[in-house]
Amino acid sequence: MTDTPSDTEAKAPGLMARVADSDILHSFLASKVTVVAALVALAFFIGAAFAPWIAPHNPFDLASVDLMDSLLPPAWQPDGDMRFLLGTDDQGRDIFSTILYGARISIGVGIVSVLFAAALGITLGLIAGYAGGRIDAFIMRLAEVQLTFPAILIALLVDGAARGIFGNLNRENSAFWILVFSIGLSFWVQYARTVRGSTMVERNKEYVQAARLIGIRPGLIMLRHVLPNVMSPVLVIATINLALAVITEATLSYLGVGVPPTQPSLGTLVRIGNDFLFSGEWWIAIFPGIALAVLVLAVNLIGDWLRDALNPRLR
């Protein structure tokens, strides 16, 4: 026990040095597009995480919202107001602030549902790859059938069914988890397939056989020995899936089956703004939409780069 802390102490500077000198960092800095994308994504994450402190107004605090300020155009237009950079909506809420708060919900749902999908997919993939035989065949057949359908359709179906089952619960509290559940369920297959493939390779390696020989339980072998060795492709899938999950959440919210208008995500904001498009108040829908597109594009670019950087065949 005594040598454990010194162990980590010895490792810590080594780790920093390793990162500073790694291929990954070099390839990251060499790709200017990726650096820009990472900065944009970082700005979004910070803006979302600290929305209550950064946003110039709190759009959900009724005391600070004034109906007199409703439907103001962006600040650079003749009727614009400098207090509201991107204009206001029909209730006088500042669009820039609602975008920050909306990004908070969009990114929140995105990250939690990617974690859920990854956990589900990794578990099933590990079990399928490690156990093999009938269990493997069953899980993979399930994955194949699901793969025939587009994820958005699965998410819509799960959402509809979940709302049928939990219909009596408070809509505002359950909406977040129903979304996470339906998006997570529609994206697990990719993780399961990847993890299964690598697990089948790792299963026959000597360290696993050794672990089995000294009598460690299969669950523990999968978790402690196999899992760390199959994780790196999962990281790439998770990054690309974050973009997909954010799009799916926005789409569901736009379609009116996502988060309720009282806690709008970026998709809900576009849905709200859609009604004002025809009366000339274009900024209510267009700005949240642009924010969503830029966020997704940035995450996609990082994912693309990560896929190439971690692929040994491309080195």
Next chain:
Amino acid sequence: MLAFIIRRLLQAVLVMLAVALIAFTLFRFVGDPVNQMVGQDTTPAQRAELRESLGLNDPVPVQFARFIANAARFDFGRSYQFKQPVSDLIGSRLPATFELSFVSALFALLVGIPMGVYTGLNRTSILSKLFLTISLIGISLPTFFIGILLIFVFSVTLQWLPSFGRGEVVDLGVWTTGLLTVSGLKAIIMPAITLGLFQMTLIMRLVRSEMLEVIRADYIKFARARGLPDRIVHFRHALKNTLVPVITITGLQLGSIIAFAIITETVFQWPGMGLLFLQAVQNVDIPIMAAYLMLIAFVFVVINLIVDILYFVVDPRLRVERAVQS
């Protein structure tokens, strides 16, 4: 060949059964079908009677068998919200969705293939880079936002195209079409572009990478050496050999076009199946959800089957390999 088709058919039937099981579970266990069908003032005795007449007291496997038998005749009962047979509702909406999907696929092919050929042949030109950048942005933009941008530019600002609906529709008996009237044609332009844009970028990238491969092949060098003009080399020799994967992908994508029509139909208030399905999800109208799920699964399975068989017919190498194996 026959054994291959039979095995494929068997797999297709299995997939359909699995989907039917999901649809049945939805119908039977999400909420109580009887409660959904009757009003507040129905007596318990009447409810029990309805329950018995619907066969909900039978063993579950018997109910499942009956569900499949009904599904095969496309009988999914009555919609909870409209109180009409589901098959009538879907039947009246089907032409709108199929027409939209067809036009979108056509758009994706007619624009995507030339763009792919161009970017494949002129890798370094500025126009190619522009096309590739546009396609990256096109993939990142959510479908509904593309639709909204189009409406904003062409309906609200320029007022060239209608922002919702199908325009004037001609009734041909079993089928209604908007492709024969001017207003119908104008109405389909923006929905078709919105729906087809993603497929277009996909096809463009596919044709581009295939062209890059093919153009290096020996027979292209020979064709050039024989002094054939570029146009013939590019389109007769090169493009022809890139088309097999393009046809496959387009075929497989046709199913997801129909599914993604849900979003486009919502943006443009297009009176198709997708809009019906979305209303069903919002109101937990299980019979419509179950029927839509089965229909989409059927479309997917049939398309997959056709593509598999076409592959077999088109690519002689597959046949030779199988003959050698057996």
